[in-house]
Amino acid sequence: MPDVTDADGLTVGQVASRLGVTVRALHHWDEIALARPSLRTAAGYRLYTTGDLERLHRIVVYREIGLGLEAIRAILDDPTVDVPDALRAQRAGVAERIDRLQQLSAGLDRMIDAHERGLVLTAEQQTAIFGPRWDPDWPAQARQRYGDTAQWRHYAERSASRGPEEWRAIADVVVGFERALGDAMEAGVAPGSPEADRLVEWHREIFASYFPLTRQMQVCLGRKCEADPGFAAHYDGIRAGLATWFRQIIDASARAHGIDPDTATWQ
Structure with a gap:
């Protein structure tokens, strides 16, 4: 990664605020190579580019519908994954959880x-x-x-x-x-x-x-x-x-x- 100034990208804190996620989550996604910042400052601080933000937006969307991080990685990186099928499977799982929650609500x-x-x-x-x-x-x-x-x-x-x-x-x-x-x-x-x-x-x-x-x-x-x-x-x-x-x-x-x-x- 090239050394750049802070003006060339967004910091971890700025990205966290913009996407509504925690700094800890961004650090974790970096550690597991799910979403790594493309740039760093001369002092070694992470900076996210426009392309990085696009990937992060997709991660946030998929996470909000309940997909796990490894499933998200497959959708983003594995060209053989059938995305509609993966989403249908997720929808079926969500329907089962809704049914369980409705039963729990009735029990309450x-x-x-x-x-x-x-x-x-x-x-x-x-x-x-x-x-x-x-x-x-x-x-x-x-x-x-x-x-x-x-x-x-x-x-x-x-x-x-x-x-x-x-x-x-x-x-x-x-x-x-x-x-x-x-x-x-x-x-x-x-x-x-x-x-x-x-x-x-x-x-x-x-x-x-x-x-x-x-x-x-x-x-x-x-x-x-x-x-x-x-x-x-x-x-x-x-x-x-x-x-x-x-x-x-x-x-x-x-x-x-x-x-x-x-x-x-x-x-």
Whole structure:
């Protein structure tokens, strides 16, 4: 490269500003022989000519549509490369990325909806799945009460990935559990017995569909099932006295695991 004065070309900084790229990028393209300045000053500074700028413009254009540097080098320097075919391949790749981004956007919408509403289901779908006694306003009410808890976040994250069929399967499991609960009480199963303990474990497994349930938390739920009028009416509607018996088998199981039900807290 001949030695020239600064007036004979553009410096790296000037080119970077003109093309909207970084000086670091220009240095890198020089190092890999993708776009080398044709001139240097007597002090060794790089200078870019008009021809250099034309090549750089093409590099910037191809880079902006997503081509890698080696693909750009092939298009610029390899006469055997079919440029339209290379661009069609790039377009196909872009279309795939757009599709993935659209799926990601839809997933984000569902996650936001789940965190805000609890169930990503219409009111009609909720009633069809959970029965005519279900109130579609319950998830929103639960969010108002528990929306700042870790359990609500777990629940929302699981809810976002579930459609009607998944919720229907969970609802069927819950119905089966409650039927077994009522049958066990009616059959005289004693709290603390192996059969009662299996029901308690089954209850914890079901709740894992919503959020992880510790034994202490389960004790708190057992209390709520007995003390809350709405919950008590639900369980006692299955079998008279079931709400209290359910709380009793949970307490007995907790004691067997070293937990005092009287002092258990939501943790």
